[in-house]
Amino acid sequence: xxxxxxxxxxxxxxxxxxxxxxxxxxxxxxxxxxxxxxxxxxxxxxxxxxxxxxxxxxxxxxxxxxxxxxxxxxxxxxxxxxxxxxxxxxxxxxxxxxxxxxxxxxxxxxxxxxxxxxxxxxxxxxxxxxxxxxxxxxxxxxxxxxxxxxxxxxxxxxxxxxxxxxxxxxxxxxxxxxxxxxxxxxxxxxxxxxxxxxxxxxxxxxxxxxxxxxxxxxxxxxxxxxxxxxxxxxxxxxxxxxxxxxxxxxxxxxxxxxxxxxxxxxxxxxxxxxxxxxxxxxxxxxxxxxxxxxxxxxxxxxxxxxxxxxxxxxxxxxxxxxxxxxxxxxxxxxxxxxxxxxxxxxxxxxxxxxxxxxxxxxxxxxxxxxxxxxxxxxxxxxxxxxxxxxxxxxxxxxxxxxxxxxxxxxxxxxxxx
Amino acid sequence: xxxxxxxxxxxxxxxxxxxxxxxxxxxxxxxxxxxxxxxxxxxxxxxxxxxxxxxxxxxxxxxxxxxxxxxxxxxxxxxxxxxxxxxxxxxxxxxxxxxxxxxxxxxxxxxxxxxxxxxxxxxxxxxxxxxxxxxxxxxxxxxxxxxxxxxxxxxxxxxxxxxxxxxxxxxxxxxxxxxxxxxxxxxxxxxxxxxxxxxxxxxxxxxxxxxxxxxxxxxxxxxxxxxxxxxxxxxxxxxxxxxxxxxxxxxxxxxxxxxxxxxxxxxxxxxxxxxxxxxxxxxxxxxxxxxxxxxxxxxxxxxxxxxxxxxxxxxxxxxxxxxxxxxxxxxxxxxxxxxxxxxxxxxxxxxxxxxxxxxxxxxxxxxxxxxxxxxxxxxxxxxxxxxxxxxxxxxxxxxxxxxxxxxxxxxxxxxxxxxxxxxxxxxxxxxxxxxxxxxxxxxxxxxxxxxxxxxxxxxxxxxxxxxxxxxxxxxxxxxxxxxxxxxxxxxxxxxxxxxxxxxxxxxxxxxxxxxxxxxxxxxxxxxxxxxxxx
Numbered sequence: 006x007x008x009x010x011x012x013x014x015x016x017x018x019x020x021x022x023x024x025x026x027x028x029x030x031x032x033x034x035x036x037x038x039x040x041x042x043x044x045x046x047x048x049x050x051x052x053x054x055x056x057x058x059x060x061x062x063x064x065x066x067x068x069x070x071x072x073x074x075x076x077x078x079x080x081x082x083x084x085x086x087x088x089x090x091x092x093x094x095x096x097x098x099x100x101x102x103x104x105x106x107x108x109x110x111x112x113x114x115x116x117x118x119x120x121x122x123x124x125x126x127x128x129x130x131x132x133x134x135x136x137x138x139x140x141x142x143x144x145x146x147x148x149x150x151x152x153x154x155x156x157x158x159x160x161x162x163x164x165x166x167x168x169x170x171x172x173x174x175x176x177x178x179x180x181x182x183x184x185x186x187x188x189x190x191x192x193x194x195x196x197x198x199x200x201x202x203x204x205x206x207x208x209x210x211x212x213x214x215x216x217x218x219x220x221x222x223x224x225x226x227x228x229x230x231x232x233x234x235x236x237x238x239x240x241x242x243x244x245x246x247x248x249x250x251x252x253x254x255x256x257x258x259x260x261x262x263x264x265x266x267x268x269x270x271x272x273x274x275x276x277x278x279x280x281x282x283x284x285x286x287x288x289x290x291x292x293x294x295x296x297x298x299x300x301x302x303x304x305x306x307x308x309x310x311x312x313x314x315x316x317x318x319x320x321x322x323x324x325x326x327x328x329x330x331x332x333x334x335x336x337x338x339x340x341x342x343x344x345x346x347x348x349x350x351x352x353x354x355x356x357x358x359x360x361x362x363x364x365x366x367x368x369x370x371x372x373x374x375x376x377x378x379x380x381x382x383x384x385x386x387x388x389x390x391x392x393x394x395x396x397x398x399x400x401x402x403x404x405x406x407x408x409x410x411x412x413x414x415x416x417x418x419x420x421x422x
Numbered sequence: 423x424x425x426x427x428x429x430x431x432x433x434x435x436x437x438x439x440x441x442x443x444x445x446x447x448x449x450x451x452x453x454x455x456x457x458x459x460x461x462x463x464x465x466x467x468x469x470x471x472x473x474x475x476x477x478x479x480x481x482x483x484x485x486x487x488x489x490x491x492x493x494x495x496x497x498x499x500x501x502x503x504x505x506x507x508x509x510x511x512x513x514x515x516x517x518x519x520x521x522x523x524x525x526x527x528x529x530x531x532x533x534x535x536x537x538x539x540x541x542x543x544x545x546x547x548x549x550x551x552x553x554x555x556x557x558x559x560x561x562x563x564x565x566x567x568x569x570x571x572x573x574x575x576x577x578x579x580x581x582x583x584x585x586x587x588x589x590x591x592x593x594x595x596x597x598x599x600x601x602x603x604x605x606x607x608x609x610x611x612x613x614x615x616x617x618x619x620x621x622x623x624x625x626x627x628x629x630x631x632x633x634x635x636x637x638x639x640x641x642x643x644x645x646x647x648x649x650x651x652x653x654x655x656x657x658x659x660x661x662x663x664x665x666x667x668x669x670x671x672x673x674x675x676x677x678x679x680x681x682x683x684x685x686x687x688x689x690x691x692x693x694x695x696x697x698x699x700x701x702x703x704x705x706x707x708x709x710x711x712x713x714x715x716x717x718x719x720x721x722x723x724x725x726x727x728x729x730x731x732x733x734x735x736x737x738x739x740x741x742x743x744x745x746x747x748x749x750x751x752x753x754x755x756x757x758x759x760x761x762x763x764x765x766x767x768x769x770x771x772x773x774x775x776x777x778x779x780x781x782x783x784x785x786x787x788x789x790x791x792x793x794x795x796x797x798x799x800x801x802x803x804x805x806x807x808x809x810x811x812x813x814x815x816x817x818x819x820x821x822x823x824x825x826x827x828x829x830x831x832x833x834x835x836x837x838x839x840x841x842x843x844x845x846x847x848x849x850x851x852x853x854x855x856x857x858x859x860x861x862x863x864x865x866x867x868x869x870x871x872x873x874x875x876x877x878x879x880x881x882x883x884x885x886x887x888x889x890x891x892x893x894x895x896x897x898x899x900x901x902x903x904x905x906x907x908x909x910x911x912x913x914x915x916x917x918x919x920x921x922x923x924x925x926x927x928x929x930x931x932x933x934x935x936x937x938x939x940x941x942x943x944x945x946x947x948x949x950x951x952x953x954x955x956x
Binding site: 042046049050051052221222307308321323324325350353 | 489490492493497498502503504505506508523524525528552556653654655656663773776813814815816821822
C-alpha cells in the first residue's frame with residue numbers, strides 16, 4: 006500500500022480536489038485548490054506550504070563522515086560548516102551525474118542528506134574501511150517547506166532564530182514545543198525555509214505553521230505549483246532534466262556536471278587533497294572542452310510565438326502547466342542543436358520559458374535559436390533566445406531582513422531582448 | 423523664454439501618459455513627463471489612508487492592459503506582477519449564490535445548480551465572445567483609420583479595415599453588430615435563462631457608463647470589458663501587486679529606466695503655440711518648457727479647450743467636443759475591514775472573496791439601480807463591484823485585516839436638487855446598507871471608509887464630471903469618432919500637439935492602449951517629417 010506522509014492527516018484535510026499522485030512511494034497532492042495557479046501565486050506573492058517528506062533521507066555520522074562525503078560528493082563538503090547546508094551532486098567515475106540532493110551539516114561528524122531516489126546501497130558500498138555509519142531515516146522525519154516572500158514573517162513568529170538565517174543555513178529550534186531544524190532552503194527559487202521534524206510531531210508543526218501563516222494568507226501548494234516554481238528557479242529535476250547515470254541505458258541519457266550547468270559547484274576541483282568520484286573525468290572534460298551540451302534557459306520570442314499561432318487561427322496559448330517532454334531546438338539553418346526538457350508559460354516572467362541543453366558554442370546568453378512547437382498538428386519552429394537561469398531570482402531569496410533594497414540589475418536574467 | 427528643452431513633453435502621469443512617455447523615450451526622444459499631483463498614476467493609485475491599509479482610491483484592477491506593453495517596456499524587470507483572481511462571487515437576494523472559479527467542470531456544476539440549460543450555454547457564450555474578441559482585437563490594437571481622410575494613405579487604411587472585416591465569419595460579424603448596437607440584456611437572453619448568471623455577466627455591460635443593462639449600447643460596454651486579457655485568456659482580469667498604484671509605479675520605473683524625466687507637482691497651464699504649431703508648455707508657476715512634440719494625456723475637454731484656446735481650433739471640432747458626453751455615474755466606497763465578511767449560506771467559507779464580489783444578482787436589480795440615475799438620483803440599492811484585494815495580496819492590509827474596494831454604480835454627477843457634498847455620506851450609507859443586507863454584520867467590521875463621488879473623481883483625479891473613461895463608451899464616441907470625427911488618430915489641429923488619454927481610441931480602462939498607439943503615430947509623423955527634410 007502506498008505510504009502516507011507524516012503530515013497526511015493535515016494534507017488530506019486540506020486537499021479540496023481529491024487529486025493525488027505518487028511520489029517516492031508516498032501519496033502526495035497535485036493541487037489542494039481547484040486552481041494550481043493560485044497556489045503558485047501564493048509562493049511568489051505571499052507564502053505557501055509544501056509537504057516534501059517523501060524525499061529519501063540519510064543520516065551519515067562518524068569520525069570519517071566528512072572524508073567519506075568529500076570523496077563521494079562532487080561539491081566540496083569541507084566548505085559546509087555545521088549549521089550550513091549544500092545543494093550537491095554525486096557522479097560516477099566517468100564524470101556523469103548520478104543524482105543531486107541537499108546535505109545538512111549538524112556537527113563535525115553528523116550529516117543529513119536528502120535525495121529524490123534511494124541511495125543507501127550505493128553509499129554503503131563506498132564506505133570501505135572508513136568509520137562512517139549511514140542510516141536511512143526517511144520514515145522518521147517530516148519535512149515541511151514554507152516558501153514565499155512572507156515565509157520569514159511566518160517562521161519568525163514561531164521561532165525567532167529563523168529571522169537571522171542566511172541562505173542555506175540551518176538552526177535547531179522548537180515549534181509547538183517540538184524540536185525541529187529550520188533551514189533556509191527550498192525548491193521554489195524564492196525566499197523560503199524548510200522545517201525538519203520528527204514524524205510524530207508533524208501534525209503539531211503543520212498546525213502551528215498554518216496558524217502563524219493565516220494572517221499572511223498562507224496556502225498549501227501541491228506538486229503542480231512546485232514544478233512551476235522550480236522551472237522559473239532553474240532548478241533541475243531528476244528523470245526530467247537529467248537521468249541517474251547508473252541507471253541510464255546509454256550515454257545519450259547521461260549528463261556531466263558541466264553539461265548540466267553545474268560547473269559552479271566544482272570550486273576546488275584542482276585541490277589534490279580531495280579526490281572524489283568522477284574528478285579525473287570532469288577535469289579532463291573541462292580541459293579538453295569535450296562537453297556535448299550546456300544546460301541553459303530559453304526564453305521564447307513572444308512576438309514570433311504570437312504571430313505564428315495567430316496566423317494559424319489560434320489564440321496563442323499561455324499554459325502554465327509544466328511540459329516535461331523533449332522539445333527540439335534548431336539553429337537558423339534548421340540544424341538540430343539541442344532539446345528542451347522542461348517548458349512552461351511563466352506567469353511571473355510573462356514569457357514562455359524552457360530549460361534546455363544546447364551545443365556549448367550556442368550557450369552564450371542572447372544567442373538566437375528556434376524551439377519546435379506543434380501548431381494545428383504540424384511542427385512549427387518559433388524563435389527563442391538563450392537566457393541565464395534562474396529566470397526569476399528575487400533579491401529576497403538570498404538577502405537578509407535588513408539588507409538595503411536593490412535596484413533592478415542591469416544584468417539580464419530572464420530576458421535578453 | 424524657455425528654461426529647458428526637450429524633444430517631447432507629455433502632460434499627465436496617468437497610465438497612458440506614462441506608457442506614452444516610456445515609448446517616446448525608448449525611441450530616443452528626450453522626454454519629459456509632467457504630473458500635476460505629488461504622485462504619478464492618475465486614476466490608478468494606491469494610497470495608505472490608514473497605517474497598513476492600502477486603498478485603491480479609484481481604479482482597482484488590471485483590466486485591459488495590452489500584453490505587448492508588458493514586453494516592450496520590460497515591465498517584469500521593474501516589478502510587474504499580476505495576481506490571478508481565482509474566483510467570482512455573486513450573492514443572491516434569496517441567500518443563495520453563484521461562485522465561479524478556475525475549473526471548468528466545477529463551473530458547469532455550479533451553473534447547473536441554477537439552470538442545467540445554462541451550463542453548456544455558458545461554454546457557448548464564452549466561445550462566441552472569444553471569437554468576437556479575436557475579430558476585434560486587431561482593430562483595438564491599431565491606430566484607427568480616419569473615415570474622412572481621402573488621401574491615398576487614408577483610403578488605403580480604410581481598405582485594410584474593410585478587408586479585415588470581410589475576413590471575419592458571418593456569425594461572428596453578426597454577434598459583433600449585436601453587441602455594438604444592442605443591449606447586454608438582449609444579448610444574454612439569447613443564451614441564458616438563469617437570472618443570477620445574467621446579472622453577473624450583465625454587470626460588465628454597465629460599468630463606468632450611464633446605461634442600464636436593458637439600454638441599447640450596453641452591449642458595446644460588455645464587449646469592451648471582454649477585451650481584457652490575462653495570461654492568454656480573454657475577459658480575465660487580475661489585480662496588480664500593491665493595487666493599481668503598484669502598477670503605475672512599475673510603469674514610472676520603466677519609463678525612467680528608458681530615459682523619461684518625470685516631474686511631479688508641475689501643473690500645466692497651457693500649451694504654447696507659435697503659428698499653429700506647438701512649441702512647448704507653460705506651467706502655472708510661470709515656468710516655460712520647450713519641445714517640438716507636446717502630448718496631452720488629459721481628457722478631450724482639457725486637451726482641446728483648456729490647454730489650448732478653442733478659438734484656434736476648427737469650429738466643427740469645438741462643436742463636437744461640446745456634445746462629447748462625460749456624465750460620470752460611478753463612485754467608489756473603499757473600506758478598511760476588521761475581518762472578512764460572512765455569507766450565511768456559505769458558512770465559514772471565504773475563498774469566494776478572492777476575486778470580484780458582484781452585488782448585482784439579476785438584470786432587473788441592475789436596471790432598477792439605473793432607473794434612479796435616469797432621473798438625477800443615486801441608487802438606493804446600487805450595483806457594487808467589490809474586491810477584497812487583501813485576500814490574495816497580504817501587502818494590502820495588516821495581518822488579519824482587510825481592505826475592500828467597492829465600485830458603485832449608479833451615482834450621476836449631476837444630482838437633481840442636491841449636491842454631492844450634501845449626499846456623499848448617504849450614498850456611502852446606501853452602499854454599506856446594501857452590503858449589510860447580503861453580509862449580516864458587515865457594518866461591525868468597518869474600521870474606516872473612503873468615499874469617492876464623481877465630484878471627487880473630477881477634482882482629485884481631474885476627470886471631467888467624474889467619468890472614469892475620459893468620456894462615455896457610446897457608439898458615436900468610439901473608434902472613428904473618439905474623441906471627435908476626423909481627430910481619432912491622436913493628432914490635433916495644432917501641429918506637434920497630440921492626445922494620448924483614454925478619450926482616444928481604444929478608450930478607458932487600464933489598457934495603456936491610447937498611450938502606446940499615440941506614440942506610434944507620433945513617431946510615424948516624426949519619421950515622415952525627417953524624411954521630408956532630407
